[in-house]
Amino acid sequence: xxxxxxTPRHKVTGKGQEATLWCEPISGHSAVFWYxxxxxxxxxxxxxxxxxxxxxxxxxPKERFSAQMPNQSHSTxxxxxxxxxxxxxxxxxxxxxxxxxxxxxxxxxxxLTVL
Amino acid sequence: xxxxxxxPESLIVPEGGMASLNCTSSDRNVDYFWWxxxxxxxxxxxxxxxFSNGEKEEGRFTVHLNKASLHTSLHIRDSQPSDSALYLCAxxxxxxxxxxxxTGTTVSVSP
Numbered sequence: 071x072x073x074x075x076x077t078p079r080h081k082v083t084g085k086g087q088e089a090t091l092w093c094e095p096i097s098g099h100s101a102v103f104w105y106x107x108x109x110x111x112x113x114x115x116x117x118x119x120x121x122x123x124x125x126x127x128x129x130x131p132k133e134r135f136s137a138q139m140p141n142q143s144h145s146t147x148x149x150x151x152x153x154x155x156x157x158x159x160x161x162x163x164x165x166x167x168x169x170x171x172x173x174x175x176x177x178x179x180x181x182l183t184v185l
Numbered sequence: 186x187x188x189x190x191x192x193p194e195s196l197i198v199p200e201g202g203m204a205s206l207n208c209t210s211s212d213r214n215v216d217y218f219w220w221x222x223x224x225x226x227x228x229x230x231x232x233x234x235x236f237s238n239g240e241k242e243e244g245r246f247t248v249h250l251n252k253a254s255l256h257t258s259l260h261i262r263d264s265q266p267s268d269s270a271l272y273l274c275a276x277x278x279x280x281x282x283x284x285x286x287x288t289g290t291t292v293s294v295s296p
Contacts, residue, residue, distance in 0.1 A: 105286075112289060113286040118283045161229075171234075171277075173234070176228035176229050176230070178227075178228050
């Protein structure tokens with residue numbers, strides 16, 4: 071079991087450019103989550119999918135962020151027109167299900183730096 | 186919006202000492218609490234979970250939960266330098282909402 075795989079590990083973009091982050095959940099896990107972590111804000115929830123369907127995107131900045139899960143083996147988080155305040159570590163996690171009591175397994179994260 | 190508050194923000198503990206961390210949720214619908222540990226440069230990993238009132242012990246780690254006050258605490262006895270990390274409290278309900286995390290307590294164990 072390779073765990074949750076996130077690529078790339080590091081990404082540097084210029085202000086206004088687009089960034090796409092990739093996540094491969096643990097095989098057999100049906101729920102996938104995106105969080106971002108900064109020193110100031112801590113670990114913030116962005117969005118999650120269950121069985122590929124979007125369930126909750128209440129944490130997503132609406133205008134520039136979007137997430138998709140086209141199949142059960144990968145999810146993407148796209149940030150358009152990146153801004154310096156988008157700089158953070160973006161963490162993907164998966165769990166067996168999402169009915170309340172399941173443990174989340176996190177990937178190693180993608181560190182996004184917007185210059 | 187649900188908030189998870191943790192205290193203290195940081196803690197220095199002598200090696201072999203006891204560390205006590207606190208966490209409270211502002212959402213009365215919360216049913217489940219977790220403690221995750223994140224070493225520097227690594228991703229969070231689940232340490233312990235507690236869903237019922239009372240106490241749960243695993244090795245040097247003990248978790249308490251008081252559901253009436255929505256308060257949980259984590260105690261680390263005989264602290265080791267390897268326990269130095271960011272400890273994150275998280276909470277969720279039975280409705281399947283995503284886990285909400287507190288901002289964490291940074292524990293430093295001094296040799």
